[in-house]
Amino acid sequence: MDIKEIQSLIKFVAKSGASEVKLEMEDIKITIKTGSETPETTFIQTAAPMGVAPQMMTQAPAVPVAAASNETATTEEDSKYITIKSPIIGTFYRKPSPDKPNFAEVGTEVKVGDTVCVIEAMKLFNEIESEISGKVVKVLVDDATPVEFDQPLFLVDPS
Incomplete structure (x- = not known):
């Protein structure tokens, strides 16, 4: 398994x-x-x-993500953007190490395959790659915070 x-x-x-x-x-x-x-x-x-x-x-107790609060937080303006979601449960980090710059900032152009963050799960750091090309318009998670499976991490404008 x-x-x-x-x-x-x-x-x-x-x-x-x-x-x-x-x-x-x-x-x-x-x-x-x-x-x-x-x-x-x-x-x-x-x-x-x-x-x-x-x-x-x-595994540390997982904090459930309330679907209703996510739906109310999503406005019509955000509906034109594509969401990059967490593929695993773990701790979200925006940079590869404390002394390095963030992988993706608001306004950063990302291409398919670009690393946008890392998620630590069971002492392993997993690079999360963008599956779409576009401009990052919003970072939805704070650095060094726990994330759930399928939790939205970034909003990307594909245009």
């Missing part, structure tokens, strides 16, 4: 309203609890065949 499948499972459970879901397979055991306001996900992976000690990875 890869990270995209796990993310889609978390999203499905959050939408379904279930309070707890347990999934056990040969090499992985996943428990997703949504009894409180914030869903909590625990991943436990069994030992590898090489005799490595079992790993336990716990």
Whole structure:
């Protein structure tokens, strides 16, 4: 089971309203609890065949994104723009390191494949590339803040 499948499972459970879901397979055991306001996900992976000690990875409680508040925040003016969304859950960073400039500022022209930010997930820094060409008109997330899967990050004017 890869990270995209796990993310889609978390999203499905959050939408379904279930309070707890347990999934056990040969090499992985996943428990997703949504009894409180914030869903909590625990991943436990069994030992590898090489005799490595079992790993336990716990994801920080995710803060649900209220869809209604996003819809009210989106004005008719923003509807002509294309949104770059987060492909993963993690911490959003606008620059590659503290002493470097931001990847994308308001007014920056981006092309398909240009890096617009990085998202740290489980100690890995994932470069997020633009899937469209255009001018960045709005940065929707503050630097060094947690982001959810499919959360809007940037608005881009494709014209």
